[in-house]
Amino acid sequence: xxxxxxxxxxxxxxxxxxxxxxxxxxxxxxxxxxxxxxxxxxxxxxxxxxxxxxxxxxxxxxxxxxxxxxxxxxxxxxxxxxxxxxxxxxxxxxxxxxxxxxxxxxxxxxxxxxxxxxxxxxxxxxxxxxxxxxxxxxxxxxxxxxxxxxxxxxxxxxxxxxxxxxxxxxxxxxxxxxxxxxxxxxxx
Amino acid sequence: xxxxxxxxxxxxxxxxxxxxxxxxxxxxxxxxxxxxxxxxxxxxxxxxxxxxxxxxxxxxxxxxxxxxxxxxxxxxxxxxxxxxxxxxxxxxxxxxxxxxxxxxxxxxxxxxxxxxxxxxxxxxxxxxxxxxxxxxxxxxxxxxxxxxxxxxxxxxxxxxxxxxxxxxxxxxxxxxxxxxxxxxxxxxxxxxxxxxxxxxxxxxxxxxxxxxxxxxxxxxxxxxxxxxxxxxxxxxxxxxxxxxxxxxxxxxxxxxxxxxxxxxxxxxxxxxxxxxxxxxxxxxxxxxxxxxxxxxxxxxxxxxxxxxxxxxxxxxxxxxxxxxxxxxxxxxxxxxxxxxxxxxxxxxxxxxxxxxxxxxxxxxxxxxxxxxxxxxxxxxxxxxxxxxxxxxxxxxxxxxxxxxxxxxxxxxxxxxxxxxxxxxxxxxxxxxxxxxxxxxxxxxxxxxxxxxxxxx
Numbered sequence: 001x002x003x004x005x006x007x008x009x010x011x012x013x014x015x016x017x018x019x020x021x022x023x024x025x026x027x028x029x030x031x032x033x034x035x036x037x038x039x040x041x042x043x044x045x046x047x048x049x050x051x052x053x054x055x056x057x058x059x060x061x062x063x064x065x066x067x068x069x070x071x072x073x074x075x076x077x078x079x080x081x082x083x084x085x086x087x088x089x090x091x092x093x094x095x096x097x098x099x100x101x102x103x104x105x106x107x108x109x110x111x112x113x114x115x116x117x118x119x120x121x122x123x124x125x126x127x128x129x130x131x132x133x134x135x136x137x138x139x140x141x142x143x144x145x146x147x148x149x150x151x152x153x154x155x156x157x158x159x160x161x162x163x164x165x166x167x168x169x170x171x172x173x174x175x176x177x178x179x180x181x182x183x184x185x186x187x188x
Numbered sequence: 189x190x191x192x193x194x195x196x197x198x199x200x201x202x203x204x205x206x207x208x209x210x211x212x213x214x215x216x217x218x219x220x221x222x223x224x225x226x227x228x229x230x231x232x233x234x235x236x237x238x239x240x241x242x243x244x245x246x247x248x249x250x251x252x253x254x255x256x257x258x259x260x261x262x263x264x265x266x267x268x269x270x271x272x273x274x275x276x277x278x279x280x281x282x283x284x285x286x287x288x289x290x291x292x293x294x295x296x297x298x299x300x301x302x303x304x305x306x307x308x309x310x311x312x313x314x315x316x317x318x319x320x321x322x323x324x325x326x327x328x329x330x331x332x333x334x335x336x337x338x339x340x341x342x343x344x345x346x347x348x349x350x351x352x353x354x355x356x357x358x359x360x361x362x363x364x365x366x367x368x369x370x371x372x373x374x375x376x377x378x379x380x381x382x383x384x385x386x387x388x389x390x391x392x393x394x395x396x397x398x399x400x401x402x403x404x405x406x407x408x409x410x411x412x413x414x415x416x417x418x419x420x421x422x423x424x425x426x427x428x429x430x431x432x433x434x435x436x437x438x439x440x441x442x443x444x445x446x447x448x449x450x451x452x453x454x455x456x457x458x459x460x461x462x463x464x465x466x467x468x469x470x471x472x473x474x475x476x477x478x479x480x481x482x483x484x485x486x487x488x489x490x491x492x493x494x495x496x497x498x499x500x501x502x503x504x505x506x507x508x509x510x511x512x513x514x515x516x517x518x519x520x521x522x523x524x525x526x527x528x529x530x531x532x533x534x535x536x537x538x539x540x541x542x543x544x545x546x547x548x549x550x551x552x553x554x555x556x557x558x559x560x561x562x563x564x565x566x567x568x569x570x571x572x573x574x575x576x577x578x579x580x581x582x583x584x585x586x587x588x589x590x591x592x593x594x595x596x597x598x599x600x601x602x603x604x605x606x607x608x609x610x611x612x613x614x615x616x617x618x619x620x621x622x623x624x625x626x627x628x629x630x631x632x633x634x635x636x637x638x639x640x641x642x643x644x
Contacts, residue, residue: 057413108423109360
């Protein structure tokens, strides 16, 4: 088992959202790029502190909405004009005002499903296993603790230097994150 | 620590009790699911609800065997209880979406502790609502005819009909409500996964949480998606009851063919929905000791929304009458007369009493801050809104244009069994929900605490 495991990164634990924000900005200022922060709720300003790019979710949602709406209207048009033309009291086959409610509903349906599944896909969820879960104290990331993980893939990464850096940012606990390793390697 | 001070945007009662931390809210809400033993009271309530659900099973089973003839529907009253109950249930669902979407967009913090179970209420109400048109078709196994699919008959649905719009509106509403609810649940499912002590609970919640780890990158997209869903659900919820009102207002039946129906239906839906949220919230906060999370401020605000939407509904009733009389159309004038003096006039007066007169007590702060009176009032409004749909469906259909087409309608025991049965279905689902999932959004409560700390 031991030979398969390797270092995923080093992780610092913080007690408050403010400390996390401060630390995230510092880590970024220090030139680290491959890193992530973990919080039990969305912390205001954290995305900016980490320098995250604008999310693509709105674009995907727009595409879903347009797709849903165009499909909805196009389909009703096709049914009423080509597939099953029915003359009701001489009204035009393309009686478009009557197609609006279904078009609207399908626009919302398309946008909402794209928003949700687009968000999950871009977040690469479901993703039941992740190295950060190997850190025992990380269970508190879903309750009251905040974490920053500097990943080993970062060009500036050094197991000792990065850990010391996190320590200097008032992390209450700094841990190595081991990938694919047995659970006992969670403390360092 | 000065957490005990009320947050700055509420001069009176805070939205969260004093002294709470991330850990304490997480513990209190998740323990209701994870560690608190299932009480005898829960079992007793669940047993009652489940037996009533059993009655629904029998009623629907018998309906499938015998057909809709076991109901009181006839010609001219083809709609009867099925549609009355459908409109009533779907209306109740609307408050959940209003709380979770519209109040979110308006940045109303007091929505935080009530949105989760209000959304659950929406889902369960839509499930109850959807059942009625389905079984009202008479042959529910043929219900797929309503969806556009390439059939060998070469027949397609009539997209100019409000009844088909309804199929799309209600199924979209159900789907989007489910997505919204589930997205809100993901972080809480992760919390439950991390706090569960038993392996099967860890695995179940772990599976549902899909590996959520609270990553900042994830939250970034998550918040974006949640905001967009709120923005999408807002026009959606308005459109659903609008489309439901089209089922009536596009017909030329007297009392139905009016342009005031869409706004008046939407207001009525929110009115009944808030009444149902109160009906659930008041016992929930009492039995699970959530008084710190669902404070008097929540109850009072909901009472205010009820009062406001109730007044819009009253305005709707008034203008319905005014326009009928002002139009001088003899069928419309006759319908007004029938509502006030016809065979179903007691229902109309009961409706005015429940929906317009009683809720005026809500002007008094003492009433708004008394949970017992509010609970009773919410039941009265629920009954009133049911009567409204009964009055709309039955009085208009029994008093059509030609006296030869007039009729009478009196529900059979199977009508009642089906209606009361859906109350059992709804209550059963609520009981299961509060037992297996966090009834209050834990992640949003933590956000609320962070927000309050920031403003100290």
